[in-house]
Amino acid sequence: xxxxxxxxxxxxxxxxxSDYSASYLKDPRTEHTGSAVDRxxxxxRLAAPLPRTGTDGESVLNHLIAHGEPGLLxxxxxxxxxxxxxxAYPVAIATEWLxxxxxxxxxxxxxxxxxxVVEEAVSRWLVTLFGLPSHTSVGITxxxxxxxxxxxxxxxxxxxADQGWDVERxxxxxxxAPSILVSRGCHVTVHRALRLLGLAGQVRPVDTDDQGRMCxxxxxxxxxxxRGPLIVCGQVGNVDSGAIDPIAAICDLTHDRGGxxxxxxxxGMWAATSPQLRNRVTGIERxxxxxxxxxxxxxxxxxxxxxxxxxxxxxxxALRTSADYLTPAPDGGRDPVDFTPDMSRRAxxxxxxxxxxxLGTDGVAELIERCCTLARRLAEGLSAVSGITVVNDIVLNQxxxxxxxxxxxxEAAHLEHLVSVxxxxxxxxxxxxxxxxxxxxxxxxxxWQTTSAHIDACIDAIVSAHRTAGAPARTTTIEELV
Ligand SMILES: *Cc1c(COP(=O)(O)O)cnc(C)c1O
Numbered sequence: 001x002x003x004x005x006x007x008x009x010x011x012x013x014x015x016x017x018s019d020y021s022a023s024y025l026k027d028p029r030t031e032h033t034g035s036a037v038d039r040x041x042x043x044x045r046l047a048a049p050l051p052r053t054g055t056d057g058e059s060v061l062n063h064l065i066a067h068g069e070p071g072l073l074x075x076x077x078x079x080x081x082x083x084x085x086x087x088a089y090p091v092a093i094a095t096e097w098l099x100x101x102x103x104x105x106x107x108x109x110x111x112x113x114x115x116x117v118v119e120e121a122v123s124r125w126l127v128t129l130f131g132l133p134s135h136t137s138v139g140i141t142x143x144x145x146x147x148x149x150x151x152x153x154x155x156x157x158x159x160x161a162d163q164g165w166d167v168e169r170x171x172x173x174x175x176x177a178p179s180i181l182v183s184r185g186c187h188v189t190v191h192r193a194l195r196l197l198g199l200a201g202q203v204r205p206v207d208t209d210d211q212g213r214m215c216x217x218x219x220x221x222x223x224x225x226x227r228g229p230l231i232v233c234g235q236v237g238n239v240d241s242g243a244i245d246p247i248a249a250i251c252d253l254t255h256d257r258g259g260x261x262x263x264x265x266x267x268g269m270w271a272a273t274s275p276q277l278r279n280r281v282t283g284i285e286r287x288x289x290x291x292x293x294x295x296x297x298x299x300x301x302x303x304x305x306x307x308x309x310x311x312x313x314x315x316x317x318a319l320r321t322s323a324d325y326l327t328p329a330p331d332g333g334r335d336p337v338d339f340t341p342d343m344s345r346r347a348x349x350x351x352x353x354x355x356x357x358x359l360g361t362d363g364v365a366e367l368i369e370r371c372c373t374l375a376r377r378l379a380e381g382l383s384a385v386s387g388i389t390v391v392n393d394i395v396l397n398q399x400x401x402x403x404x405x406x407x408x409x410x411e412a413a414h415l416e417h418l419v420s421v422x423x424x425x426x427x428x429x430x431x432x433x434x435x436x437x438x439x440x441x442x443x444x445x446x447x448w449q450t451t452s453a454h455i456d457a458c459i460d461a462i463v464s465a466h467r468t469a470g471a472p473a474r475t476t477t478i479e480e481l482v
Pocket of ligand 1: 084142143144145146187189237238239264265266267293305
């Protein structure tokens with residue numbers, strides 16, 4: 001194809017995807033939020049062997065849309081309450097597209113001066129927004145999992161360097177054994193990060209209270225037993241209950257012992273941006289490292305996470321990458337590659353920049369406050385119904401609900417049936433968990449489009465699913481649905 005022909009083909013493809021995008025976003029399918037087809041059907045449509053001969057781009061896209069759309073989870077819908085997902089602001093989606101068009105390698109200043117400077121700007125904006133120390137360093141990652149890994153790699157460097165041990169040069173064999181105290185309610189990705197860092201064997205769990213908050217007494221007891229370099233992992237926003245650990249006490253106790261505090265704040269971190277909610281995260285600025293997400297509560301598309309570190313030297317020492325062929329940023333400036341586990345990567349800073357610029361500091365705070373207000377409305381509406389109990393304190397955007405079966409069945413079977421009804425319906429898609437031994441429905445309000453009318457519709461759907469699930473009908477199992 002000539003280069004003029006290629007340009008035309010590119011423009012045609014972008015036009016058709018733009019038309020499709022506009023209609024998909026304007027009229028999201030309403031009959032159900034979950035997949036309309038089963039796995040074998042999706043495999044039949046999408047998983048055939050790769051043909052020898054190629055196909056033009058337009059046909060490829062048409063095929064993917066026709067056969068892929070029925071298997072989507074419409075998690076961007078304003079009545080979707082599953083996991084902690086969030087939607088995507090239009091400006092964020094458009095900037096994602098621009099990011100692909102520009103196709104910048106975000107590793108170095110040399111590979112994209114614009115992405116690098118935008119990343120610096122976004123870093124400063126976020127540090128200010130969260131009220132962190134002004135010297136805090138930042139890495140933009142794929143998600144909070146990688147942000148946890150980043151923060152804990154910096155922690156490992158720092159606490160071992162304090163003992164005169166250079167873990168980047170000498171590894172862990174023979175190193176002073178650290179004590180790593182981790183809340184029992186900690187997210188799985190904190191444990192995986194510690195595993196990847198070779199620290200799994202050093203982990204001591206710290207007990208939590210009925211909300212999932214770390215118990216200060218239990219921490220004190222573990223600290224009393226702890227030996228060697230110390231890292232304490234706290235949580236700001238339990239993935240089920242939204243509970244926030246007693247951050248100030250954790251920082252006091254840990255710093256008294258010369259230890260490092262890492263906070264997994266995937267979504268709870270955003271409470272720090274709101275003057276109304278800031279007192280829920282008092283002391284947050286005193287931690288040593290933090291991990292959060294852009295793709296959850298800020299409503300940017302997947303993927304986007306952010307790692308922060310109050311010790312830029314440790315942060316850079318843990319992740320620094322240099323080679324003769326890599327041109328360092330001028331004047332000893334910052335290269336993004338030195339602050340995350342990636343090298344070549346998407347210029348994710350652009351979407352953060354655009355979304356934050358679009359919202360301003362007031363807009364971010366308003367989004368977070370609105371979701372928390374709606375979560376309270378959801379909890380109040382549900383707990384007014386007999387047989388429905390909200391089991392957590394609504395401190396953020398998470399609502400955990402237990403159901404007393406109306407028919408002669410177990411709570412677990414009742415919940416399973418209720419979830420299957422919700423997941424087949426158009427409104428209130430949600431998923432189950434087990435909270436302190438009790439089967440519960442977990443609900444999360446984190447979509448920028450959600451209004452009180454949407455929440456009321458979700459309440460109706462959940463109450464109706466509860467009543468349907470209680471009716472003496474045949475139980476549909478989750479296995480039958482997938
Ligand atoms: C979602 C979540 C994570 C993992 O974040 P990803 O963005 O999925 O990598 C870690 N911790 C908590 C508390 C979370 O909610």
